[in-house]
Amino acid sequence: MEHIRVSYGSHTVLKDFSLTVEPGEIVGIVGPSGCGKTTAIRALCGFLNPEMGEITVNGRTVFSKKERVNVPPENRKIGxxxxDxxxxxxxxxxxxxxxxxxxRKVPKAEIAKRVSYALEQSHMTGYENYMPSQLSGGQQQRVAIARALTSSDDIIVMDEPITNLDAKLREEMLVEIRLMQSRLNTTIIYITHDQEAAMQLCDRIVIMQKDGSICQIGTDEDMIKxxxxxxxxxxIGVSNFIPVVEKSGSWCLDIGEGIPYSGVRPKGILPGVKNVMGIRPMDIIFDDESPVRGTIEQSVFLGSLFNYFVRVGDQELRVQRSTLDSLDGREYAEGQEVGLRFLNEKYYNAEEERV
Ligand SMILES: Nc1ncnc2c1ncn2[C@@H]1O[C@H](COP(=O)(O)OP(=O)(O)OP(=O)(O)O)[C@@H](O)[C@H]1O
Incomplete structure (x- = not known):
């Protein structure tokens, strides 16, 4: 998709949207509700006409404002x-x-062959004569996927296909979608506001922000690191944001009375703006020597990790410690005072948009 512009009346949702998806890739499009994910996909599938731009599917132009090309949805070969x-x-x-x-008026014999193939791929062979009301939610989703496969096993677009399923089924469907993709080498574009599902399933993730623009494309590792x-x-993921400020040569957490945490200018501080530190719970380390002191308000054991809520000044920070690290014999209990040290912290303009 190149330079796509779509408006509803005077509301322009996509201003200049460009995205290239490689064959055989699973790409997740995530972003807050209303940012334009469905709109981008409706444009790709041919359910609405952009005011500007070009769309090419497998080398074939299916939409071009300039060239006046507009292939109808059923002929775009997109599942x-x-x-809805x-x-x-x-x-x-x-x-x-x-x-x-x-x-598409495909001959009957050909239809039978392709339906049988699609049902086999989605593990629904034998259910041909069932009505949807006789199927579970997961099976109905499989039928929807089989139907997408009869349109195309080259490209399938999925818009929040599994939000109605319970957690276990949802997990199973993600695994199945992945397996089907690797069997058929289908290109999948998966739209969701569930960033965890996107990270689990997708090779690359496209993050859209409220104004309909793409702010990052990359692997889940890129997004996190x-x-x-x-x-x-x-x-993406759980985060803490702590305002920071320089006070007589030392850098302080700007919470409560100001808590000094670094005698030198931290790497990444932005000049000329109010800075906020972004730090992941796993990157906050308990360190007895640190001048940053806090009190553990709550400790929750989550199997592979401990989750702590630590009060520092007037802010509560999320800190995580893997269960493996806890084998060092140190135990941290609710009510205990701890020192905290920050690793891999990032700095952002405090005025910048956040979710
Ligand atoms: N048919 C329409 N007429 C007018 N405005 C619309 C129409 N469809 C969508 N919009 C508006 O366009 C914006 C983008 O909607 P879109 O459905 O693409 O968002 P989304 O990112 O898919 O959201 P969600 O995750 O909630 O499904 C929203 O502000 C929405 O209200």
């Missing part, structure tokens, strides 16, 4: 699993899956 485009309750599984092919801005930092 779609939309939340789930299975049709009045049609059998077979008819649901066959629908996109019937619409090198977040492009404060918004990405706060959107």
């Amino acid at each position: 779609i699993v939309f939340q 485009y789930a299975v049709w309750p009045h049609m059998s599984v077979y008819d649901n899956v066959a629908y996109p092919l019937k619409k 090198n977040p492009a801005n404060r918004f990405v930092f706060s959107f």
Whole structure:
């Protein structure tokens, strides 16, 4: 997609949206509600006409404002699993899956072959004559995926396909989508506001912000290690933000009375603006020698890690410690005073947008 612009009336949702997805890739598009994820996907699939830009699918131009090309949705060869485009309750599984092919007037014998293939790929062989009401939520989603596969096993677009499922089923569906993708080498574009699902499933993640622009594209590791801005930092994973300020040559946490934490200018401080430190819970270390003192208000054991809520000045910080680290014999209990040291902290303009 290149230079796509879409407005609803006077409200321009996508101003200049460009995104390239490589064949065989699973790309997740995440971003806050209303930022334009569905709009971008509707433009890709042909359900709305951008005012500007070009869309190419497998080397074929399917939309170009300039060249006046606009291929209808059913001929774009994109499989779609939309939340509001789930299975049709009045049609059998077979008819649901066959629908996109019937619409394209594909011969009956060919339809039978492709439906059987799609049901096999989504593990629904044998359910051809079932009605959706006789299926579980997970099975209905599989039928929706099978139907997408009959449209295309090259590109499938999924818009929040699993939000209605319970946690266990959701996990299983993510694994299945991944397995199906590696069997068929399908390109998948997966839209969600569940960044954890996106990180679990996708090769690359595209993060959109409220104004409809893309603020970062990369792997989950890129997002966590090198977040492009404060918004990405706060959107992906758990984060603490602590205002900081320089006071007579020493850097202080600007909470309560000001708590000095560094005698030298920390790396990454932005000049000329009010800074805020972004720090992950895993990057806050308990250190008896540190001048930053806090009190553990709550300690929660989560199996692979301990989660602590530590009061420092007038702020509560989230600190995590892996269970393996706790094998050093030190125990940290509620009510205990601790010293805290910061590793890998990032600095952002305090005025910058966050989630
Ligand atoms: N048909 C429409 N007419 C007018 N405004 C619309 C229409 N569809 C979407 N919008 C507006 O466009 C913006 C983007 O909507 P869109 O559905 O693309 O967001 P989204 O990122 O997919 O959100 P969500 O995660 O909540 O589904 C929103 O402000 C929405 O209110």
